[in-house]
Amino acid sequence: MTIRVMLVDDQELLRTGFTMVLQAQPDMEVVAEAGNGAEAIEKLRSTAVDVVLMDVRMPRMDGVEACRRIAGDGPDTIKLPAGRERPKVLMLTTFDLDEYAFAAIKAGASGFLLKDVPPTELLSGIRAVASGDAVVAPSTTRRLLDRFAPILPSESDARPEAVESLTEREHEVLLLVAQGLSNAEIAERLFLSEATVKTHVGRILMKLGLRDRVQAVVLAYETGLVRARGA
Structure with a gap:
């Protein structure tokens, strides 16, 4: 196509x-x-x-x-x-x-x-x-968020209660996604198959009402799961 x-x-x-x-x-x-x-x-x-x-x-x-x-x-x-x-x-x-x-x-x-x-x-x-x-290129994503997240105004629509609905494993995967890791890198870090990680990411996006991994990174910063340097 x-x-x-x-x-x-x-x-x-x-x-x-x-x-x-x-x-x-x-x-x-x-x-x-x-x-x-x-x-x-x-x-x-x-x-x-x-x-x-x-x-x-x-x-x-x-x-x-x-x-x-x-x-x-x-x-x-x-x-x-x-x-x-x-x-x-x-x-x-x-x-x-x-x-x-x-x-x-x-x-x-x-x-x-x-x-x-x-x-x-x-x-x-x-x-x-x-x-x-x-x-979401790992290095540039981290640099961009680390530099600008503390100074940009946030019109956050984050839902902390939705984040709390994640399982322990899904929460763990979300944190690694927020750090810019790919599915393959997350799989290696958590000793899981790449297909399993993909399934976890899909469930995370569905539970949090997010469109893609980029929005997951934004939500993780806005809810304080991950903090930019100097924040």
């Missing part, structure tokens, strides 16, 4: 470079481009897209607001034709400059990548998001 990708970035040269990389893949097609969030939303009304590769900082409408309207569930969320699935949003960030990356994840992004990501990581990230997974 071909993954339909929309590139959203105000730098035309960067979009051109990404297009060359993506179009060379047998399972990907760049179906639309946009120079800002507002333009992206307009194009999504008439173009079927599986993954939106979205920059954070752009004129007119930044990536955080665009992500909220595309992937969120608020009253101003973009309305799509009946039967069309809502695209997943994969954010791009320079990290050292973009304090909004954490907010973008809370807005509904399925993950984030650095702008200078190697092509192989970019491609695997897009494929992961398209398949319903979340791109």
